[in-house]
Amino acid sequence: MGGVCSRKRSQLVHEDDSFQTSSRFSKTSSLKWLLLTLPRSNSDVSRKGQGKGPGRCPSLMELCVAKACEDINKYSSFSVLPRDLSQQIFNELVASNRLTETLLETFRDCALQDIDLGEYPGVNDAWMEVVASQRHSLLSVDISCSEVTDNGLYLLRDCPNMQSLACNYCDLISEHGLGILSGLSSLTSLSFKRSDGVTAEAMEAFANLVNLVNLDLERCLKVHGGLVHLKGLRNLESLNMRYCNNIADSDIKYLSDLTNLKELQLSCCRITDLGVSYLRGLSKLTQLNLEGCPLTAACLETISGLATFINSVLRYKWWQFSHLSKHLIASGETIKTQPCVSFPFVGLASLVVLNLSRCGIYGEGCESFQGLKKLKVLNLGFNNITDYCLAHLKELINLESLNLDSCKVGDEGLIHLKGLMLLKSLELSDTEVGSSGLQHLSGLRNLESINLSFTLVTDIGMKKISALNSLKSVNLDNRQITDVGLATLTSLTGLTHLDLFGARITDYGTSCFRFFKNLESLEVCGGLITDAGVKNIKDLKALKQLNLSQNVNLTDKTLELISGLTALVSLNVSNTRVSNAGLRHLKDLQNLRSLSLDSCRVTTSEVKKLQATVLPNLISVRPE
Amino acid sequence: MLGKGEAPGHQTPAHLHKDDGDDDAPSGVVKLISAEGFEFVVDKKAAMVSNTLRNMLTSPGGFSETREGEVRFPEISTPILEKICQYFYWSLHYSSGKETSEFQIEPEITLELMMAANYLDT
Numbered sequence: 001m002g003g004v005c006s007r008k009r010s011q012l013v014h015e016d017d018s019f020q021t022s023s024r025f026s027k028t029s030s031l032k033w034l035l036l037t038l039p040r041s042n043s044d045v046s047r048k049g050q051g052k053g054p055g056r057c058p059s060l061m062e063l064c065v066a067k068a069c070e071d072i073n074k075y076s077s078f079s080v081l082p083r084d085l086s087q088q089i090f091n092e093l094v095a096s097n098r099l100t101e102t103l104l105e106t107f108r109d110c111a112l113q114d115i116d117l118g119e120y121p122g123v124n125d126a127w128m129e130v131v132a133s134q135r136h137s138l139l140s141v142d143i144s145c146s147e148v149t150d151n152g153l154y155l156l157r158d159c160p161n162m163q164s165l166a167c168n169y170c171d172l173i174s175e176h177g178l179g180i181l182s183g184l185s186s187l188t189s190l191s192f193k194r195s196d197g198v199t200a201e202a203m204e205a206f207a208n209l210v211n212l213v214n215l216d217l218e219r220c221l222k223v224h225g226g227l228v229h230l231k232g233l234r235n236l237e238s239l240n241m242r243y244c245n246n247i248a249d250s251d252i253k254y255l256s257d258l259t260n261l262k263e264l265q266l267s268c269c270r271i272t273d274l275g276v277s278y279l280r281g282l283s284k285l286t287q288l289n290l291e292g293c294p295l296t297a298a299c300l301e302t303i304s305g306l307a308t309f310i311n312s313v314l315r316y317k318w319w320q321f322s323h324l325s326k327h328l329i330a331s332g333e334t335i336k337t338q339p340c341v342s343f344p345f346v347g348l349a350s351l352v353v354l355n356l357s358r359c360g361i362y363g364e365g366c367e368s369f370q371g372l373k374k375l376k377v378l379n380l381g382f383n384n385i386t387d388y389c390l391a392h393l394k395e396l397i398n399l400e401s402l403n404l405d406s407c408k409v410g411d412e413g414l415i416h417l418k419g420l421m422l423l424k425s426l427e428l429s430d431t432e433v434g435s436s437g438l439q440h441l442s443g444l445r446n447l448e449s450i451n452l453s454f455t456l457v458t459d460i461g462m463k464k465i466s467a468l469n470s471l472k473s474v475n476l477d478n479r480q481i482t483d484v485g486l487a488t489l490t491s492l493t494g495l496t497h498l499d500l501f502g503a504r505i506t507d508y509g510t511s512c513f514r515f516f517k518n519l520e521s522l523e524v525c526g527g528l529i530t531d532a533g534v535k536n537i538k539d540l541k542a543l544k545q546l547n548l549s550q551n552v553n554l555t556d557k558t559l560e561l562i563s564g565l566t567a568l569v570s571l572n573v574s575n576t577r578v579s580n581a582g583l584r585h586l587k588d589l590q591n592l593r594s595l596s597l598d599s600c601r602v603t604t605s606e607v608k609k610l611q612a613t614v615l616p617n618l619i620s621v622r623p624e
Numbered sequence: 625m626l627g628k629g630e631a632p633g634h635q636t637p638a639h640l641h642k643d644d645g646d647d648d649a650p651s652g653v654v655k656l657i658s659a660e661g662f663e664f665v666v667d668k669k670a671a672m673v674s675n676t677l678r679n680m681l682t683s684p685g686g687f688s689e690t691r692e693g694e695v696r697f698p699e700i701s702t703p704i705l706e707k708i709c710q711y712f713y714w715s716l717h718y719s720s721g722k723e724t725s726e727f728q729i730e731p732e733i734t735l736e737l738m739m740a741a742n743y744l745d746t
Contacts, residue, residue: 057715
């Protein structure tokens with residue numbers, strides 16, 4: 001069951017990155033994903049505290065909780081305990097995957113406040129009886145990925161004080177089940193990701209939830225027409241409707257009065273410039289995600305208007321005020337005001353994060369970017385943005401992250417980024433940027449991450465990169481980069497991530513890796529590395545992610561060489577000559593969660609055996 | 625460990641003092657008295673593993689406990705208080721890397737001990 005639930009999740013993650021194919025020649029997928037999908041059994045208090053040498057000393061409380069869980073079968077009820085203590089035992093049982101339907105019974109009427117069973121295996125309507133028995137005490141419930149039905153959800157009517165409810169991916173909850181929500185008016189946070197139960201009619205129940213601050217309806221495909229029921233939820237600060245791809249402009253109209261909204265996620269909805277225009281009054285909005293919506297740059301007028309609108313209101317008020325004071329002074333009354341030389345409110349743009357990637361935006365209208373002075377994160381990837389457009393970004397001096405992936409920008413355009421001194425992350429993958437453009441970036445002292453994959457940058461450009469000594473992450477996945485370019489970068493000793501996936505690095509070039517002692521992730525898959533080159537990798541003890549695939553000459557010797565890299569979480573040696581005989585060298589890599597051995601000389605049964613006997617933490621193995 | 629109570633720790637306080645060169649460490653002992661009136665005399669340093677006791681013993685205003693050097697626990701029974709004193713010393717040794725064995729808790733006292741640990745914030 002647990003496997004089923006976590007698979008459900010992982011499939012979704014892949015859907016998110018659907019443009020990233022998971023074929024054996026692909027690049028390593030997100031390390032974050034691997035680290036997030038830890039099995040619950042890893043959070044065992046007794047292991048955390050004891051037996052691992054002199055770490056933090058476990059408190060007596062933690063020891064008692066662990067002991068109570070260990071002997072859990074000896075107890076028939078915890079209702080004698082104060083509720084905060086039974087809560088701790090409950091949480092630990094969940095975290096260590098030991099809670100069963102029978103054990104849950106011990107917690108009936110315990111006045112628990114929080115029941116987080118999200119993704120917990122086996123949760124169904126029978127569990128909900130004990131959940132609901134907490135009655136007025138119950139404040140938060142998460143039954144995501146469970147088999148709870150409308151009947152189970154209905155039991156929560158006894159818990160009117162509930163503030164937070166998450167029913168993500170609960171496929172058995174239908175629109176009839178949602179009616180119960182209208183009685184839960186204390187809810188401040190509600191999450192129903194990917195639910196077919198959230199229909200336009202069922203959303204009527206939301207109209208009562210006037211205290212709602214966070215609402216998450218990601219991937220609910222039947223919400224079109226239901227947003228009318230949200231229009232009175234004036235306290236709403238965060239609304240997620242990503243991938244609700246039947247949401248249209250007519251729906252957005254109902255959001256226009258939700259002036260407390262700070263975060264609005266609308267990626268992949270069918271929203272056009274008209275829809276965006278309904279958002280113009282949302283002056284508190286700091287995060288707006290419109291990725292993949294069919295927009296034009298004309299919508300920028302509205303978006304920057306989110307700033308200029310409020311400016312003009314304030315300007316008007318200021319004008320009124322100064323006229324009034326003149327009038328008062330003229331009529332002989334004195335008024336104490338601060339002398340003011342200039343209008344003090346200029347630049348009240350509220351947006352901090354704006355995602356317009358994959359919107360198909362062209363350059364015209366980009367002038368409006370100038371108004372978004374507070375922007376820190378701007379994603380313009382996969383648009384028809386040109387150098388001309390970049391000229392209008394140069395006043396966005398607070399930018400920390402700029403994504404221009406696959407835009408039509410080149411060397412000329414980068415000159416406009418020169419003054420963006422706070423920039424930490426710059427994504428230029430698949431652009432026409434070449435070595436000569438990089439000179440404009442040499443002043444960006446705060447730059448920590450740069451992606452130059454599939455650009456025209458060559459070894460010559462590496463000199464400019466080497467001067468950016470805040471860099472931690474560099475992506476040079478690009479055939480023009482060779483050993484010569486890599487050798488120029490050895491001064492970047494702070495590097496933690498280095499991607500040389502397609503670069504033509506040979507064994508000679510690998511000697512440069514010795515300078516990057518802090519590397520946590522390394523990809524070198526140009527095909528030219530042999531076992532001799534891996535010798536220069538074996539001492540990079542901080543490595544968590546290593547991709548050496550496509551280097552067809554690597555043998556079992558490679559596995560032997562890297563057998564001491566015990567921090568490794570992900571290892572890819574696909575398409576090499578690694579064989580069954582080499583697998584034994586992996587036995588010390590106890591942190592390994594992902595192992596790819598596609599097109600190697602290994603058999604599935606041997607790999608499975610390795611997983612079952614020595615590497616229990618492996619959750620992703622190829623070949624399957 | 626002195627007084628009427630039996631020495632609860634794995635090691636005697638005198639032993640602790642010997643390898644304790646830390647000048648800032650609180651000196652002296654404190655008497656912890658159980659519901660039944662049983663007295664446990666422990667090093668202040670050990671007692672201060674409990675945040676509740678630490679606050680009592682160090683607060684400048686001065687609890688009467690601070691002045692008299694004894695703290696009464698009318699809610700904590702003798703066996704539980706003894707276990708808690710053992711934990712104080714186990715914790716000190718664990719933190720200094722000298723203790724590697726697990727702290728044993730008997731199943732029949734777990735819940736009562738948990739309530740006391742909660743009160744003592746330890």
